[in-house]
Amino acid sequence: MLNKQENESNDAQSNDVACITLAHGSGGKAMRDLVENEIVSAFANEYLTPLEDQARLPLSAMNSLGDRLAMTTDSFVVDPLEFPGGDIGTLAVNGTVNDLAMSGATPLYLTCGLILEEGLPLDTLRRILSSMKRAADLAGVTIVSGDTKVVHRGAADKIFINTSGIGVIPKHLEINANAAQDGDVVIVNGWVGDHGATIMAERGELQLDADLYSDCRPLHREVNALLAHCPDVHCLRDATRGGLATVLTEFAESSNVKIVLDQAAIPVRDEVRGVCELLGLDPLYLANEGKFVAIVPAKHAQAAVNALRKLPGAEQASVIGHVESTETLGTYVGVSLKTTFGSERMIDMLIGAQLPRIC
Amino acid sequence: MLNKQENESNDAQSNDVACITLAHGSGGKAMRDLVENEIVSAFANEYLTPLEDQARLPLSAMNSLGDRLAMTTDSFVVDPLEFPGGDIGTLAVNGTVNDLAMSGATPLYLTCGLILEEGLPLDTLRRILSSMKRAADLAGVTIVSGDTKVVHRGAADKIFINTSGIGVIPKHLEINANAAQDGDVVIVNGWVGDHGATIMAERGELQLDADLYSDCRPLHREVNALLAHCPDVHCLRDATRGGLATVLTEFAESSNVKIVLDQAAIPVRDEVRGVCELLGLDPLYLANEGKFVAIVPAKHAQAAVNALRKLPGAEQASVIGHVESTETLGTYVGVSLKTTFGSERMIDMLIGAQLPRIC
Structure with a gap:
């Protein structure tokens, strides 16, 4: 048997x-x-x-x-x-x-x-x-x-x-989406949109020949570096599905503030910008798998960015915007983008689907 | 906008x-x-x-x-x-x-x-x-x-x-698949095979008209009752995919013992037995979602079974077998079943698929 x-x-x-x-x-x-x-x-x-x-x-x-x-x-x-x-x-x-x-x-x-x-x-x-x-x-x-x-x-x-x-x-650490304050600044730890652009190009039907790689990697060591130079990080989230625009909208709505981004300061690779222009997409909505967005007190921001830039993969860490109070009558709760042309436009969450099965 | x-x-x-x-x-x-x-x-x-x-x-x-x-x-x-x-x-x-x-x-x-x-x-x-x-x-x-x-x-x-x-x-509690010992007994907390038989009947193609219900429910309170009367439970596992036969085979192999089941003592509803006879299946291989198999020292078994039987859903809790040493030359490491006809047959894990997507 x-x-x-x-x-x-x-x-x-x-x-x-x-x-x-x-x-x-x-x-x-x-x-x-x-x-x-x-x-x-x-x-x-x-x-x-x-x-x-x-x-x-x-x-x-x-x-x-x-x-x-x-x-x-x-x-x-x-x-x-x-x-x-x-x-x-x-x-x-x-x-x-x-x-x-x-x-x-x-x-x-x-x-x-x-x-x-x-x-x-x-x-x-x-x-x-x-x-x-x-x-x-x-x-x-x-x-x-x-x-x-x-x-x-x-x-x-x-x-x-x-x-x-x-x-x-760790004890005493409190990072929350609702903690952004007037005067805070926005930090991103490097190139924006690499993962989303890579998956889009790989889907095949586009026949793109761009030199693109997902940014997929662990971020806790970069978070440690950020916290070492800025122990009172207010908000922190990785910008995956929905991209920077979605995370920042969530921060703005939870914290009841306006977040103003400086388009010229947002690091986007030429290859990713190319894919976006070709397809009519905005890199702010592209998924990332190795990028966080942090909102921190302005006084610590430069030291944190300098520390991040020394880490492999975070060389392009940058201050990309700031937080404004919405106490002034009529101020928009949400995210706005100061474009490289000097105009300002509102950024909202995606309404429909940009790209299914991105992660 | x-x-x-x-x-x-x-x-x-x-x-x-x-x-x-x-x-x-x-x-x-x-x-x-x-x-x-x-x-x-x-x-x-x-x-x-x-x-x-x-x-x-x-x-x-x-x-x-x-x-x-x-x-x-x-x-x-x-x-x-x-x-x-x-x-x-x-x-x-x-x-x-x-x-x-x-x-x-x-x-x-x-x-x-x-x-x-x-x-x-x-x-x-x-x-x-x-x-x-x-x-x-x-x-x-x-x-x-x-x-x-x-x-x-x-x-x-x-x-x-x-x-x-x-x-x-809890501190000091150590329950492991490799802890079954010569002289231990096997307890099950109630009717065997209800979930597997129910899903099989529900798949539709069989046109069965049996009065079957899944036994799906949480078991930690029954485990607490078991531990209250038998603090040194040796092995404990819920008998889901692969059923009692699979769990007991794992215990026998991990503990290097022979487990002998008494077919007459295994609680199987008439309705489940009927489905099994119709389809040529063995209730020992049917999935359960509210049944555990415990291997415990013999001295505590009856008290544990009595306590379990007072809990709703565990009224049929029973001692269904015992553990034998394999030190005697030629003794089989695994599970055997003493049938209601007095014969003994070996039980092994399923080789192929009995029923996909049972859970």
Whole structure:
């Protein structure tokens, strides 16, 4: 009986070499083999490897870092899966690391939920898992728990990844979207719009030949540099879907202020500007995966920008605008842009869809 | 200009009354409206409502409950979305609550990651969110962070939900799959196979007319009752995908023991037995969403079963088997079943797929 089962198992494996099958989601032997041989082995660490239903993490280590846990979740459905500068795996790790980092937290532990479409090549899955592991190592986080589901061909598009994460926020640190004040200035940590322009160019139908790369990377070290020179950061958020315009609109509305941007100061690569002009897009709405927008007291801004510029990837960090009170009658709560031509125009959130499945 | 935008926004809303559109995933205004008016309002609580990129949770409250954090993740792709006894929302909350509870942890906080297919009726989404909220309240957990993505029609099947969760494990509690010992007994907390049989019957093509309900519910209170009467539980896991057979095989292999089940003692409803006989299935492989399997020292078993039987839903809690040493030469490491006819047969994990998308 044992021999018969071993044979069946081998047969199943030889059919499964190339692609994910429904058996990989069944809860049976094929699933266990996939989980142990591909996923756990890719991420191997003391928390994940015991394969219990839950990771068990010492609270003592967390208490030494601060007094509050930051917790966040993000699902990734980017199309295409792989693009210059990253893939869905690097995106999934860095996206959640950055959502934690925006509270000033030290990112610590991530979970990985995979939804796989029947027929996904195993080699694609392996490349993505190995990107996740590299990104986690680079960000200093550990993937401690996971789950894998398989759906029929046509019921998902190749692979969707959810990452959830926790980190610890240092004592006394309070960064909130509603804390922008009259006189504050706006800082961005580098080139704007790289990720959105890259995905757009990669979609293929545009036949663009631009030299574009996603800016996907972890931001908590840059946040630490910012906080070292500016301990009272008022607002901080990464400018992903919806771009700078959306984040700044959220800050302005939550804080009941006007934010005035200086178009000439916003760093946009020539290649990204080119894609935008070609397609009639505004770089302020393009998604970023390695950019934050900070609103800080003016007195600390230059020191913070100088510190950021010394970090690889943040060489173009800049002050790009300032905050005004809305106490004066008739002042607009929201974001306005002083254009390079000297005019001023209002910036609002997108009404419809600019680009689905950007992350 | 403001007026024009408001009109556009209203137009977008009137088009969006019935269904999810790609604009709901754009990062723009339609997405914010969906998140604020449907999702945050469904779950409203002090952690989620500020709509920061991460929830911020006090560590002090966690420290008072134990010394380790339990962390887990699960994605849900069940088909059909709604079934007797629950829906994908109840499943998503209870599944993660139960994965936490199996370490003995008090479940505390959940995240909710939604992947929505363009065209999903808003009413369906509302029903599912309201199920999640009810299930979270019933389990005493709070949904503190969320994310929503929308994909094109045909790139997902209506809705997939990821829930990740954390809880706190009391000091000195150590429950592990590798801790089963010679002489231990096996406890299950009630009827076996209800969820799997229900989904199978609901798939429609079988035209079954059985009176079946999913057993989907939170288990941490039953785990507490078990631990109160049996503080040294050796192994504990909920028997979801792959059923009792898979969990017990994992225990046997991790602990290097033989587990002998008494078929006559395993509680299976007549309706479930009927579906199994009709389809040639074994209830031991059917998924459960409200059943755990515990391996405990024999001396505590009866007291634990008696305590469980007093809890609603666990009236059929039973001792269903025992653990034997494999030191005797030739003893099988794994699970065997003493049938009602007096014979004994080996039980192994499933090789292929029994039923995809059961959870």
